Amino acid sequence: MKREILYTLTIILLVAAAATAFVYNRNHEKPIPPLKQRQGPISTSSEWLNTKAAIEGLQYKIRRDKGDTQSKLLLALAYMQEARVTGEHPYYYPAALDLIDEVLDRKNAAPEVRYEATIAKGMIQLSLHKFKEALETGKQAQALNAKRASVYGVLCDANLELGNYNEAIKMADKMVSIRPDLMSYARISYLREIHGDLDGAIKAMELAARAGYPGLEQTSWAMYTLGGLYEKKGDLKLAALTYQQILRERPSYAFAKGGLGRLQAKQGNTREAIKLYSEAANTIPEFSFQQELARLYHKTGEHKKAKTITKELLAGFEEDQEAGHDMNLELAHAYMDLEQNYDEALTFAMKEYKKRPANIDVNKTLAAIYYHKGNYKKANSYLKKATITNSQDPGLLCLNGLVSYKLGHKAAGEKLVQHSFSLNPFMDDAIANEAKSLLRKSYSKL
Structure with missing residues (x-):
């Protein structure tokens, strides 16, 4: 009798525990990340209304069925x-990653859903600058389905950044x-660019832009990148026409407005450049707009404004870091270019170098920092890695020329510097200005 009572009590306790666990889990499930209200010009488009309606519909489906992996x-x-x-x-990428992880944790997720979720995870990791993790995720997606183009996009980007x-x-x-489309052509374009084939890069990006639907964000991005390539080619008029076309098709596209600001700065119209960059920064919180504004305010002697913007920029980087976004390279550039704090810049650049020592942009950044610190041999050691792809980036060529000059190879150094300005006569950062001074002294001796 006592044993039967014991069994009964055990069953009751187990049922109670299960019920408690059910109620606890139900009450402690991760809430669906809410949609943030857009602000400024991007909040008035019909696209925003459609986006809100679609997202609210998905949120409703998930509330009704927590196991709806497709939604x-x-x-x-x-x-x-x-x-x-x-x-x-800082808000949307962690929110998206939480949702993706919930999908991948479901053993009953359909194979196609699992594949697409794995691709999405790799893309988020790339956006957060988790490149090694993205490479592993890309390989997992490839094991699920090696016949889809999207997996090779993740693998291409991860390998490129590493x-x-x-x-x-x-x-x-x-x-x-x-799949020859916007995204695949864009990758071909960038690879051609960093290997010194600017004309080939332009042709591929023109294909990318034509492959997109006018007015979509992805198409605007491709056109903006194309405009940047025209700038590197020295065709500021065609670049301006490209940015203006973007704004006709997508009036709120901040990067196009920033592109026009960059063109104004190159032509010496500093006030107009500040106006355009300010409009872009008021549309979206993009760090490159703040960096350019800080540079321009320093140029106009408005150092207090520049310092304020730099402080906001660094605070934004910290927020991104807390959200899981690796911002070491961006921080290195901010401290180097805006604060002239080369020791702090070096700290962040070395953190990034330890993660991806073969990346040409990381090595270029380290070379620039060591140049500013007066360690030309060290700068040269990183330049050897930065130039391995034969990139014709004018800034890289200019830096390489200055380092060569400082190491005693004056003729070769001057030739590289002259070549860099023939590619981009509008360079106007600290290194470019020092290079201009070097050329002026050289010409004055003739």
């Missing part, structure tokens, strides 16, 4: 797109062979 995936993708449109990266350039080329070729 969670679609909501994560929508939040990834909102991050691009609004610049609210400095595995030959592997990145293979992945881009594979991607474009499966």
Whole structure:
């Protein structure tokens, strides 16, 4: 009898424990990340109304069925797109990643949903600058389905950022062979650019821009990148026409307005440049707009304004870091270019170098820092890695020329500097200004 009572009590306790666990889990499930209200010009478009309606519909489906992996995936993708449109990266990328992880944790997720979720996770990791993690995630997606173009986009980007350039080329070729579209052409374009083929890069990006639907954010991004390539070619008129076309098709696209601001700065119209960059910064919280504004205010002697913007910029980087976004390289540039704090810049640049020692941009940054610190031999050691792809980036060529000059190779150094200004006569940073001074002294001796 006592044993039966004991069994009964045990069963009752187990049922009670299960019920408690059910209620606890139900009450402690992660809430659906809410949609943030857009602000400023991007809040008045019909696209925003459609986006809100679609996201609210997905949120409703998830509230009704917590196991709806398809809706969670679609909501994560929508939040990834909102991050691009609004610049609210610290909020949307972690929110999207939480949703993706919930999908991948479900053993009953359909194979196609699991594949797309894995791709989305890799893309988020790339956006957060978690490049090694993105490479592993890309390989997991490839194991799920090696016939889709999207997986090779993740693998291309991850390898590229890690400095595995030959592997990145293979992945881009594979991607474009499966699906020649905006995203695959864009990757081909960038790889051509960093390997010194600017004309080929322009042709590929023109294909990318034509492959997109006018007015969509992705198409505007491709056109903006194309405008940047025209600038590097020295065709400021065609660049301006490209940015203006973007704004006709997508009036709230802040990067196009920033592009026009950059063109005004190059032509010496500093006040107009400040106006355009300010409008862009008031549209989305994009760090590059703040950096350019700080530089321009220093140029006009408004150092107090420059310091205020720099302080806000660094605070924004800290917020991004707390959200899981690795911002070491961006911090290095901010401390180097805006604060002239080369020791602090070096600290952040070395953190990034330890993660991806073969990346040409990381090595270029370290070379620039050591140049400012007067350690030309050290700068040269990083330049050897930064120039491995034969990039014709004028800033890189200019830095390389200055370092060569300082190391005693004066003729070769001057030639590189002259070549850099023939490619981009509008360079106006600290290194470019020192190079201009060097050339003036050289010409005065003739």
